[in-house]
Structures are given as C-alpha cells and as structure tokens.
Amino acid sequence: MVETTINSEVDTLLSRCLQNDRNAQFCFYEKYSKKVYGICMRYAKNNTDAEDILQEGFIKVFKYLKDYSGKGSLEGWMRRIMVTTAINYYKKKNLLNKDIDPENTHVTLPNDYEVLSAMSHQELLVLVRQLPFGYQTVFNLNTIEGYSHKEISDIMNISVNTSKSQLSRAKHSLRKKIESIFDIEDSLLLTASLAS
Numbered sequence: 001m002v003e004t005t006i007n008s009e010v011d012t013l014l015s016r017c018l019q020n021d022r023n024a025q026f027c028f029y030e031k032y033s034k035k036v037y038g039i040c041m042r043y044a045k046n047n048t049d050a051e052d053i054l055q056e057g058f059i060k061v062f063k064y065l066k067d068y069s070g071k072g073s074l075e076g077w078m079r080r081i082m083v084t085t086a087i088n089y090y091k092k093k094n095l096l097n098k099d100i101d102p103e104n105t106h107v108t109l110p111n112d113y114e115v116l117s118a119m120s121h122q123e124l125l126v127l128v129r130q131l132p133f134g135y136q137t138v139f140n141l142n143t144i145e146g147y148s149h150k151e152i153s154d155i156m157n158i159s160v161n162t163s164k165s166q167l168s169r170a171k172h173s174l175r176k177k178i179e180s181i182f183d184i185e186d187s188l189l190l191t192a193s194l195a196s
Contacts, residue, residue: 010074017065029058035075036082042125042140043086045133057085083145087155090133127177128170135170142167 013031016024037054044050060081068077128136137156141147142163147155149163156163 014065014068014074017062025062032075032078033058036078039079039082040086042128042144043083043090043137045129049089053082053086053089056089057082060085079145083141084155087137090137127174130177131170131173135166135173138163138166139170139174 013024013028017028033054036057037050040050040053040057041047044053057078061078064081068074128139131139138152141152141155142149149160149167152158152163153160158166
C-alpha cells in the first residue's frame with residue numbers, strides 16, 4: 001500500500017513536470033538533486049563544476065522526461081543522464097582526453113585491496129579526485145557505474161585498450177596513494193607508542 005502511494009505520487013509529479021509546471025519541476029529537483037549530486041561530484045574536478053553539471057543534467061532530465069518509459073528505475077535513468085552530462089561537460093572544455101596516455105603501456109596490479117575497507121567513502125573520493133582526469137573518469141565509469149570498456153571507449157572516444165590501461169593506471173595510482181597514507185599513519189602510531 002505504501003509503495004503504491006509513493007509510486008502514484010511520483011507519477012503525479014512526473015505528469016505535472018511533463019506539463020511544464022514550474023512548481024512540480026522545483027519539487028522534482030528538490031526530491032532528486034541530493035541523490036544525483038554525488039554522481040556529479042565523482043566526475044567533477046571541484047564543487048563548482050559539480051553544481052554546473054547538476055544544473056545541466058536537470059535541464060536534460062526535464063527536456064527528455066517525455067522519453068522516460070517508466071520501465072526501470074527513474075533514478076537509474078537520471079544517473080545515466082548525469083554521467084553523460086559530466087563527460088560532455090569536460091569534452092566541451094577539451095579536458096577529457098588531456099590525461100589519456102598512449103594505449104601501449106600496461107601496468108600489472110596485485111589483487112589485494114584490503115586496505116580500502118579501512119577508508120571512508122569520503123576519503124576514497126578525495127583520492128580519486130586527485131587522479132589525472134582521464135584516469136578518474138575511466139575509474140568512475142568502470143568501477144563505480146559499471147560501464148564496460150567498450151562502453152567507455154564509445155563515451156570517451158578512446159580505444160578499448162586505452163580504457164583498460166587508464167583503469168589499470170588509476171588503480172595503481174590509488175594503491176600507491178593509499179599505501180602512502182597508511183605508511184604515514186603506521187609510522188605516526190609507532191612514534192606515538194615509542195614516545196609513551
């Protein structure tokens with residue numbers, strides 16, 4: 001009963017948005033903006049860019065809302081729009097492929113990532129945002145959003161091998177950053193324990 005009520009409220013809100021009801025669009029934005037802002041943050045270089053991507057993304061959501069079939073999750077549909085908007089935002093600024101390296105370099109990584117479980121989501125996000133932009137984008141698309149390397153190559157206009165290489169380099173770089181952080185923390189703990 002509760003789920004039916006929620007669905008009918010969303011359907012009513014969507015219907016009003018399709019009629020260009022500004023109040024409904026504002027309510028829709030208020031309801032979903034916080035949920036998709038995190039996606040914008042993952043792809044943005046800074047908070048200002050994330051806010052710009054969010055605004056552009058919602059303009060597209062309202063423009064293409066008539067195309068939403070109702071099959072599948074509305075949030076999933078909006079998520080794809082936000083990801084595409086973020087990628088296009090940086091394509092327009094000619095920043096997307098700036099950090100892409102030649103595709104013939106391969107990095108082999110060990111498979112143990114236990115150290116990640118000791119980090120908060122926010123700490124990991126900070127480290128991901130420090131990656132070169134190409135690495136960051138491929139990492140987010142593949143690891144967070146679940147895109148295949150073929151899909152990433154289409155979105156970013158790069159080869160599948162370049163996508164794989166960028167992901168490998170992103171993971172390698174993250175691993176070094178994380179190990180460095182934990183080495184520093186371990187040495188601080190050791191120093192503190194020796195001092196007491």
